[in-house]
Every structure is written in C-alpha cells, then in structure tokens.
Amino acid sequence: MPKLSRSDWYDLSRDTNWTFRYVAEEEVFPEELSGSHRVSSEAWTRWDEPYKISYREYVHNQVTKDTATYSLKNAISRSKLFDQLDPGWKSVILAHYGAITMPEYLAAIAEARMARFGRSAAWRNTATFGALDEMRHGQIQAFFPYGLLDKEPRADWALKAFHTNNWVVLAVRHLFDDMFVANDAVSIALQLTFTFETGFTNLQFLGMAADAMDVGDLEFGALISSIQTDEARHSQQGEPTIKVLIDNGHKEWGQFLIDQMFWRSWRAFAVLTGLSMDYYTPLESRRMSFKEFIEDWVVKQFAEQFRDFGLDYPWYWDQFIDELTWYHHAVHLGVWNYRPTLWWNPDAGVSADERQWLEEKYPGWNSTFGRNWDVIQDNLRSGNIAATFPQTLPITCNLCQIPIVRAAGVMVGALGSAAPLRHTHNGRTYLFCSEPCKWIFTQRPERFAGHKSLIDRFLAGDIAPPDLAGALAYMGLSEAEQGRDATDYAWAFGPAAE
Template identity: 85%
Template structure:
C-alpha cells in the first residue's frame, strides 16, 4: 500500500491552530501562563522547530534507547563494576541523582505548560514530546539509583532529597521553581530550553557520558547518553521562540529573561559540575579542566547563539569569565568543610599529583586555595579531624541560596571585594553573593523576597537550637548518610589518593 512521505503530511497534522468561537484568545492563552501576549497571535505562526519527529518515530527511538540502557543496567548489576569505581566518581553519581533526578521529572511541568499554553501549534507539539522526555528522565534515573541501594544506600536520595530542606536542595529547588514550575510558557522556552539545556546541561551530559566511560562506569555513561539525545531535541524550542520575539521588537525582554537565567544556571552548574570535573573525577580520566570545558563549550556555544540570534552578551559577562578561575574552587572548599551536611562523600581532590594539576590549570591555585588545604592537611595528620569540621553555618545568598564566597587572594582577574552587595526591600535588608544575583532580585523582588534562606530558617527558630546537630537533623541526614571524606583522608596522610 503506498504511503505518503512525512514531508507531505507533517505540517498539516501538526498545525492544529483554529479560531475560537465560544471563548476569547485571552481566556485560552492567559498571559500569566502563556507569556506570549507581547507578540501578535499571527506572528507565532512562524514558529518552526528545526528537528521534526513523528510519534511513531519518537516511540521507536525511545524504545531502542531504553532497551539498551536497561539491558546494560541488568548486566552491570550482576557484576562488581560499581564496587571497583573510584570513590570520588561514586560521589559524582550519588550527588547527581539526589540533585537532578527529581528536577528532571519536575521539568515535565514546564514542558506541559508550553504544550498547553505555547502560542504556536508547532511549539505545543514539540513540547508534548518534551513532556514524555522529562517523565522518562525522572523515571530512569530514579530506577537506576534504586538499583544501587545494596551497594550505596544513599542512592535513595534520588527520591528523598527533594522531600528535605537540605541546603543544596534549597538552592536547586528555588532555581527550578523559578525556571519551570512557577513560570509562563514563553519564559520557560527561553530560560529552560535555550539557556539551561542548550547552553549548559546538553553539553554537560556529553562530557559526563565521556568521563563515565573513561572511569569504567558503563551504566551511568549509557544513562547520560540516552538523556542527552532527548535534551538535544527538545532544547530546540528556545531558538524559534527568541527569533519570534526579536522579529517583533521584543529583543530587550528576551535578553532580560536569558540574562536572568544564565547567571542562575551558572551558579548551580559551578556547584554540581565544577566540583565533579576538577576534584571528584579521577586524575587519569580528566579530559580537561572545568574552566577549559566552560571556555571551549559553554562560552563558545553562547557566543554563537548570541550572535546568530541577534542577542548581546549579558551585562555581567566579564564577571562570569573572571569567576571561571576561582568560584567553584571556593565552593568546593566549603562543601568539603561542610561535608556532614551533604548526602555524598566529597572528594578533597588535593593529593600531591592533583595539586600539581590544579596549579597547572589554574595558575596561582596553590597560593590562593592551597594554603587553606595546607592547614587542613596538617590537622588531619595530627589526628585533629574536629578542626576540619564546621561549628557555625555559612551566610547564604538571598537569591541563589548558595554560600557567599570570595577568592581569598588574587587569581587572574579574580574579584576580591570582601563586602557582599545588599539591597533593602520593604524594610528588610537582603544580602547577595554577587552583583548579578542582586540585579535579578531587584528586577522582580516580589518573586524572590519570600524565599527562606538557611539563615532565615535559623533566625526564625525553624532550626533550633542553631547548632550543627539540629541542622543535620533538619536536613534529614542520619549519621550513616552524612558525608565523609571520599578517600578517608589518604591524600593527607600519604600525599596520594586512597
């Protein structure tokens, strides 16, 4: 029986726009949920996705990927491959599942909002596939984490983490609530698919998959690869959306949305990926430094996107570039110091060989950060582990919710102002880790002023008494779940990793 080629019927089947007789356009696409009212309705008809796929093709592709990934999981589960992985890499996996598995599922809410309130039928069609993608990503990651429970019980944080108020989760949750849970369809397209997925996570998953194969983690490598191919497809929603905005005189608004979320994405990306690449991945498996990765992939990627779409670099671009030399190193030092407060075992990553590598990749690292690790190393060698543990809580940013850190010295171009920026709103002073975080807050203070930081929760009495024991209990961390040094301090005692 003769069949039509896809190109003969695809547009007709996809473009299900019609004129409403019983309700108004405003009722069908309320601005609070759609966000598309800045552009005339007819202009959205030009929205066109570059990657076209039918449901039949979609199901075939997804079944193939799932069959491969789940089959490999079953084979690996009967082996000792996980037991043989480097302790630092195990921490990458556990941290990833806790911070990312549930947000992947929550991203289906954002895709569904575009699938219902996107102003173009082509857009809604693409987002519907995105919903299926994100549900799959949440399911497959929680299922693979569940398969680790007999070897790593903290794999259950893939489900548990977002039901706690752990300080890492507060930062991640506030970011993703802002990005796709409490957002309109237009903003989601620009902030989730254009900024986060196209600019950051799609590239991160490429790198993580390659690193996983290098360290011998075939299961995680297969998982991440199967997710990345989905991301590459549904991340395409951002570019046609920004094109429609710019073509209709709304460049400034689109630029604002992207500038806002680029900085917020960078903050979380530096925390989760910066530590993994420069400290947790075994030295022999590091293909490049985190800074080199950002410069080669993210910076160049966004440079091309900004140029091709007629956008400008964010106003804080120079500050972002400078932070590549120091920000994630400072965050890493803080996470390791506060290791009992996280659900994975932070890898110090400062053996003699690793310090040589860090100095090579970040000239001045030993002078700025190495001297702090010198003190820690001395305390470990003396057996004074208590001196390497926290007694107080860090001051956190009222926007990104991460600890306020500064470069404790001078790296190339590093920002060394010790005074964090502040802003008074409705009689209350808010404190921030950076000028971009302050700018995001002041542009929409009512959107962020109600967020309760870790310190707010202490001052209100929600965490009481204000000591580490109460904090760990509040975070939902049992003694067995609290993070420890990944190598049991072998790097300090004999200068090498365990």
C-alpha cells in the first residue's frame, strides 16, 4: 500500500472538529475558561499554527533529545565539573532551579487549558504537545538538581521553593498564577506563549545555554538547550491567536493582554536574568550586557512582531527603555543586601575589573550605584559586616510583589520621586513601584486586590516574631540555607576601583 505524503494527511489528522448535538457550544467552551466568545466559532477555524508536527515526529524528537541530555548528565555526574564552576555561576543555577522548576509544571496546566478550551482543533492539537513539553521541562529540571544534592544541598529548593513563602517565590508565584493557572485559553495564548515565551524566555534560554557552555557548565547548557527547542515550537501559539482577534475587530483586547503581561514579564526578567547576566556570570564569559541583550533580542526582534501584527508599542514603552539603564542595578543592590533571604549566594560582581566593565556598559554606573558599593566595601574592610545586613523588610509592590525601587536621582535621564505610588480600593491602600504596575492593578482590581504582599503579612501579624529572624523562618530558610556573599567578600579586599 503506498505511503501518503505528509501534506496529504496532516491537516485532516490535526483539524478534527464536530458540531455538538446535545449541549450548546457555550457549555463546551465556557467563556471563563476559553475566553474566545468575542470571535465566532467559524472564525476560529482559520487558526493555523506556523510550526507543524505530527505525534510520531514529536515522540521521535523528544526521545532523541532526552537520550542525549540524560546521557551527558550521567557522564558528567561522575566528574568534579560542578565543584570547579565559578561561585557566581553556581548562584545562577540555584536561583534558576528554585524559581523555574515548579512553574514548568504550572505551565503544563496552562497548555492543558488551551488543549481543552481552545476553539480551534488545530490549536488544541498544538497545545497538547505543549502540555507534554511542559511536563517534560518540570521533570528534567527536578531531576538535574537532584543530582547536585551531595554537592549543594540547597539544590532541593527546585522542589521546596514553591512550597515556601520566600519573598522571591511570592513574586514569581503571583506572576505565574496570573499567567498560567487563573487564566482563560485566549489570554494564556497571548500572555504565556506570545509575550512571555516568544518575547522573553525563548530568547533567554538561547543566551543561558551559550553562557553555560562558555563557563564550562556542560550539564546545564545541555539541559537549557533541550528545553529551548521545545519553547521555540509551542511558543508560537500566540501568533495565530492574536491574528484571529485582530482580523475580527478585537485588536484592543489583544493589545491590553499583551501590554499587561509584557510589563509583568519584564519585572521578573530584570530580577532573575538581569542579575545573572551583569553580576553573577564570570566577567570573561559575558558576551553582552543585560541592556544590550534586551535591546538586540527583545526591542529589535520581538518588538518587530508588534508592527507585523498591526499592534502598537505598549503605552509605557519609553519607561521600559529607560529602566534598561538602571532598574536591575538597583534591584541587585537590594538583593545582595538582603542575601540571608535567598536560597542562593548572590555574587556582588563589583570587583575593580567588573566595575570598569559596568561603567563601560552603563555610563554613569560608578557615580550612582558605585558609590553605594563604596560604602559597603568600606564597611567590610573595617570589619563592620553587620552594617551590610538589613535591619527590617523593604516595602514591596502590591502588583509585582518585588521590593519597590524608584529612580530619584540622575541616571541617564531617570528623574522622579522615590515614594511609592498609591491607590485606594475598597478602603484599602495599595502601594506600587511603577505606573504600569498601578495601571495593571486598577484595570482589573478584583483579580489582584485579595492578595497580601509580604509586608501586608508582616503588618497583619502572620509573621512571628515580627522581625527579620521571624521573616526568615516564615520564608522557610534555615541558617544553613540562607544566602551569603558568593565569594565570601573577596571582591572587597582586592584592588580598589579606579
């Protein structure tokens, strides 16, 4: 019997739809879970994925990737490779596993929601592969750190983190619950696959894989590469979704969903990736600065898709561009200062050579952020280490849940008040780090108003005793797990910065 060519059967096999006889279509695809009723069912049939794959091809590809990746891990596990890695890079690994492993499982729920409630059969087919992808990503990123436990016990935060109330986890969980779990299929397609994955994580994983290879971390590099190739495929579900919305007169709704999640993704990306690229990655392995990475990969490439689909830049675009020069540097100062509240050892990354690199990449860095590190360095050199630790908790944003950092000085045009932005809803005052965070909250306050930030919990008596020690216990951090300077302050006793 002759074998049919792929083009003869692919569309039929992945595009099986039917007319419901015993229930209304609105019952099969309730708006709360589908989010698709702005567009007719007939219009959704024109949803067409750009990356096409059959189940046979999918399984073959995944088996090949898993075989190669797990084989490499088994070989490397018998070596001393991890012990020889730069201390800052070890922090990149620990921070990544704790913040990302469990969200990969949550992303499987998001993909499964599209696989069930997407209005196009082609979309449901693609999302089914996406759900399998995310389950694989969760499993492999739980297994790899498990192999590090005898060398770094805090690798268990890959599973432990999301079961704690650590402040970083509160921020990441707030973002991903909004994006993955408490969302309808259309919103997930635009916010997870189009905005977060296409715009940020797919690009990040490309860079992380390359950096890992440069540093000599073959295991992590192979892991990230195997994940990125999945992301490149299922992240494209957003493109046909936004096209259907725009073609049917609902550009404004699609624009709102993308604008909201672009800012939320930027906030998380700046904290997790900005610090890793500009401070934790060894100087000799830095291919580009975080600002250059965002400009080349996000601003120039992902933003092109705004124009391709007839979308506009988000209304806060100028503020986003301005923050590339200062926001993650300010957050880094706070994160290092609050190092006991982390499950990794933050690398100060401000030795004399590193400060010179930072000044080259961010003109004005020494006169702004550098002077703060001068004070920290003086305290360390005089033996006053206590002065470099926090005394209480910082105010956190009621939307992104990240400690509030606002530009009050002069750094490439950044001017303004350091005071948090305020908004009162149902008699309760909420504090925000930025105009976009406040805007996202006020557009749909019922979505966010019930959540208590870390400081809300502190003031409500949920944290006892109400001091830093009580907060550390509340976050699930034993003394052995608490972060410390990655190099044991070696940077502070090296040559002075010019």
